Amino acid sequence: MTILVTGASGHLGRLIVERLLARGAAASDVVAGARTPARAADLGVRVVELDYDRPETVAAALEGVDRVALVSSSEVGRRAAQHRAVIDAAVAAGVELLAYTSLFRAAESTHAVAPEHVETERLIAASGLPAVLLRNNWYNExxxxxxxxxxxxxxxxxxxxxxxxxSAARADYADAAALVLLGDDQAGRVYELAGDVAWSQDELAAAAAEVLGRDVVHHAVTTQEHIALLEAAGLDVGTAGFVAAMDAGTAAGQLDSDDHTLSTLIGRPTTPLVDTLRAAV
Known part of the structure; x- marks a missing residue:
C-alpha cells in the first residue's frame, strides 16, 4: 500500500510523513509530495514534485498511489481550486482512500476560514472518492x-x-492522520478533532507569562478597535479584517470543545498549549 502526503515540506505534511514511519509504514510505501522537492529531501522517503497550481505535477505524483493525505493548502483564497486538482487526479488514479485535513465542525462553522474547507468537502463528496474527513481544530503553534x-x-x-x-499540537493531528491512513474501514468517516483542554485569551496570556518569565496580560479590544490596531501595524484593510474576523469566530464559540475524539484516537492526551509554547519560545 502506497501513501502519498501532499504539502510534505510544510509543517503538518512533514509531521504526517514522520508519524506514518513511526507508526510502522515502510519508507518505501510513503511518498512525499512537495512543490519544491529539495525541501522534503530529508524525510527519508521518495519525494515527488507536487504543485497544487500545476495539475500535471499532481497527476504524475498520484501514479501508483493507493491512499492520499490531502493536506490543506496554506494559500487562503485559493485553497478550493488547488484542492480540486488533487481530487481530480485522485479520481483519475483510482485511489482507494483520500484523507482531507479540514476545519473543526466545518459543516456548521461560520468561522472566517470555513468556506474553502466546506467547498473542498463538497468537491470530495461530488467526486465519489472513498474519503475520510479529518476536521482539525486550531494548532497550538x-x-x-x-x-x-x-x-x-x-x-x-x-x-x-x-x-x-x-487547540492541540500539530504533531497530535499528524498522528491521527497517520493512524487513519494506515487503518481499515475509514472511508465515509468524519473525525472532529480537538485538544483535550480549551483555553481563553486570559489563559493564553498566563501561559505566555509562564514560558517567558515576565508579566503578560490579555488586552481585550472590540472588532473595530482590533482592525484599527492591525492597520496601524501595517496590515492592509482586507488582511486586518480577516484576522479580526477569525477572532470573531473564536468569540462566537466556533473553536470551543470538550470532545476527546483526538486523544482517544491517538491513545494519549493531547499536547498542552504551554508545552508547545515552551518548546518554541
Missing part, C-alpha cells in the same frame, strides 16, 4: 507569534472576548 510579540510588549491583544479554543 498558531499562538507562537502572539507569544513572541508578548515577550516585547507584555500583552496579548485580541478581539476574541471570552471565546475558548480547544
Amino acid at each position: 498558531n499562538q507562537i507569534g502572539a507569544v513572541t510579540l508578548a515577550a516585547q510588549t507584555g500583552q496579548i491583544v485580541s478581539s476574541a472576548g471570552e471565546g475558548r479554543i480547544a
Whole structure:
C-alpha cells in the first residue's frame, strides 16, 4: 500500500510523513509530495514534485498511489481550486482512500476560514472518492507569534472576548492522520478533532507569562478597535479584517470543545498549549 502526503515540506505534511514511519509504514510505501522537492529531501522517503497550481505535477505524483493525505493548502483564497486538482487526479488514479485535513465542525462553522474547507468537502463528496474527513481544530503553534510579540510588549491583544479554543499540537493531528491512513474501514468517516483542554485569551496570556518569565496580560479590544490596531501595524484593510474576523469566530464559540475524539484516537492526551509554547519560545 502506497501513501502519498501532499504539502510534505510544510509543517503538518512533514509531521504526517514522520508519524506514518513511526507508526510502522515502510519508507518505501510513503511518498512525499512537495512543490519544491529539495525541501522534503530529508524525510527519508521518495519525494515527488507536487504543485497544487500545476495539475500535471499532481497527476504524475498520484501514479501508483493507493491512499492520499490531502493536506490543506496554506494559500487562503485559493485553497478550493488547488484542492480540486488533487481530487481530480485522485479520481483519475483510482485511489482507494483520500484523507482531507479540514476545519473543526466545518459543516456548521461560520468561522472566517470555513468556506474553502466546506467547498473542498463538497468537491470530495461530488467526486465519489472513498474519503475520510479529518476536521482539525486550531494548532497550538498558531499562538507562537502572539507569544513572541508578548515577550516585547507584555500583552496579548485580541478581539476574541471570552471565546475558548480547544487547540492541540500539530504533531497530535499528524498522528491521527497517520493512524487513519494506515487503518481499515475509514472511508465515509468524519473525525472532529480537538485538544483535550480549551483555553481563553486570559489563559493564553498566563501561559505566555509562564514560558517567558515576565508579566503578560490579555488586552481585550472590540472588532473595530482590533482592525484599527492591525492597520496601524501595517496590515492592509482586507488582511486586518480577516484576522479580526477569525477572532470573531473564536468569540462566537466556533473553536470551543470538550470532545476527546483526538486523544482517544491517538491513545494519549493531547499536547498542552504551554508545552508547545515552551518548546518554541
